[in-house]
Amino acid sequence: MKIRLIFFGILALALVIASYFSEYLCPYDPYLQDLGNAKAVPSAAHIFGTDRYGRDMLSRVIVGSKTSIYSTLLLVAFITVLGTMIGVFCAWKGTWVDTVLMRISDVFLAFPGLVFALAVAAALGGGVHNAIIALGAISWPKYARVARSETLAQKETVYLRAAKLSGCGTWKLIFKHILPNITGPILVTAMLDIGTMMMELAGLSFLGLGAKPPVAEWGSMMSDTRNLLTTHPWVTLAPGCAIFVSVMIFNLLGDTVRDWLDPRNGR
Amino acid sequence: MTEVIRYEHVDISYKGKRVVHDVSFSVEKGEILGIVGESGSGKSTLIKAAMGLLGKDGLVTRGDIWYKGMDLPDLKPREMRKLCGTELGMIFQTAGSSFCPIRTVRAQLYEFMTEHKKIKADVFENQAEELLEKFGFEDPKRVLDSYPFELSGGMQQRVGIAAAMLLNPKILMADEPTSALDVTVQKQVVEEMLMVRETFGTSIVLVTHNMGVIRAMADKVLILHEGEIMEYGVTEEVFEHPESVYTKKLLAAVPKLRR
């Protein structure tokens, strides 16, 4: 269990660090066009071949990781904090505030997520930032739900009553007692969500509502090259594989964290 | 008198740690044996071992539990299931939680019975009603119609005991059957268990921490501390003239009502 956690943790960390230094890791300039060498078959010089402008695919995939991974992490962090704040607030306050916010979250949950994000992104216009905002706007309810139900459970505990009697004010109760006790399930939700969010961001880019060309981003790279799929499949498969591998790493890490935090583990 | 169940030098371990050590006793037909101890004494473990309920971490490492010539810990799960209910009945601390919350009492009792023998629905109905009447339920039909959550804690416990008696087992293993109940209901449940012994001649192994319940019910008492027998004998004698230091300390700690 612990070994698995360390293994996937290191793998994920390596991915994040590598993507940060991605510019220095590419063998070629990812934006340099070489029309003479367009649509080259994978070879020793260009492991993933080149695209229709003769740009090295490997370099583009490596550079693309920065946009893909960082925007995903930013997005997940954003919705985790936002959702948790709303959820804890609702649970603590109760009354009509809770009812109103939860009905709003119901509305968001009732729509098919990506379709709704598409509408928001289309209204805001393209670009990575707007894609993050669009996905963030539709994804917070899940976190709010988790945070709310966990907070409600904590509110009923004996220790919280004891803390109240010890003279703790509202802020102290929330920050010192409730939040530390609910981070586990929220963290697990977030970890498991990294993969999903990466896919959805790539999906939006694929549809032309995320990163704009020539910025290298896995989703938009796949979209750019999709008419070459039958003739020159490597140009599409390279970013595809990158998405596949990183989503898998984050999902497995999420699974491991969940198992690890499970109290039935008898830690 | 005939012996119904006999524990011989039983050792039980949980996750490799010994929790019960060298416990021997026997229960005769119609006898009520009380097993008393504080938390962690291994008292519940003792009856779980007989019922095959130790779970994957628990293991009888030494000794035998004899029932009708069978060594219970050695039985295969399938053979054990056959005995449970028909030969060995079990009552838990909260019978309510051993019922399924979304089905009526009738459906659950019927299923419990048909698992062990073929029985027509109307025959079952008569039997169940008759039994519930014996337990002093005024309107057995209504009890059968109700869902577990519609019954009070005390009612659930009484229905639980009645359910355990449906198949007329030879031994009833009761794990803290009155501990979750108010005193007035507790008295009723104690009286009903005594009635069970009277009417069906059932032997009862009663595990509890409540000395009052033991005093009121048990013929013999076994005092357990950290997995070992401290004292074993006729209830009055043990209570009046305790011999071991632990028993004395335990009895002194029980608050007695001065009337």
Next chain:
Amino acid sequence: MSVVLAAEHLTKTFVSQGRENYTAVDDVSFSVESGEKLGIIGESGSGKTTVVNMITRLLDVSSGTIRLDGEDITLKKGKELKEVYKKMQMVFQTPTESFDPRRKLGDGIAESLINYGMKKKEAMVKAGQLLELCGLEKEYAARYPHEVSGGQCQRAAIARAIAIDPRLLILDEATSALDVTIQKEILELLDKLKTERNMTYLFICHDIALVQQFCDRVLVMHQGKIVEEGTPDEVIRNPKTEYTRRLIESVL
């Protein structure tokens, strides 16, 4: 003798949609004198827990008044309520659950001290002393609640409750979840603390024999009302109501 706590015509009615209103506590009045050990007994559903929740202000009252040291605390909130808790503390039925599972026992005990203005370092020293006063070594401050036994945890809970020198200590079934030998030790500890610190106890319990042993005076609650009041011996030997008689007869 002065009155520490007075409840006057306390009533709690639970209102829920689609169901009949349920009056859990119905016009209950009583008072606790300084230095007294007052017991409240009753079975489940008698309303004794609701009374406690109202007194500690964890539950709003429907009507009636609660006075602590002569001061009306019925409607106090926020900062004012914090001052009230200086005089009134509580020990709960489930010791392990009454401590934050992610924080050490010492943090729990020191919490009130810090909240009332003591420095962290000083409070931790005091927590150790309090643990010793309650019969545990001060090293227990560094343990988590799940690492100690129920009896030890209850001692820590008592240490937490007396940390800010309250006048009134409410013991809500504080010994019911413990083994009898441990229960006896805890009661002895409470008696010791009472003489040393002139405490007043409100002892909520369902075990009448225990109340007889521990309390000076007892109230019997049934269906939200106080049905009997007197010294335990009086009540047990000459019960005035049918319910009390039945309750006493049921004791095995």
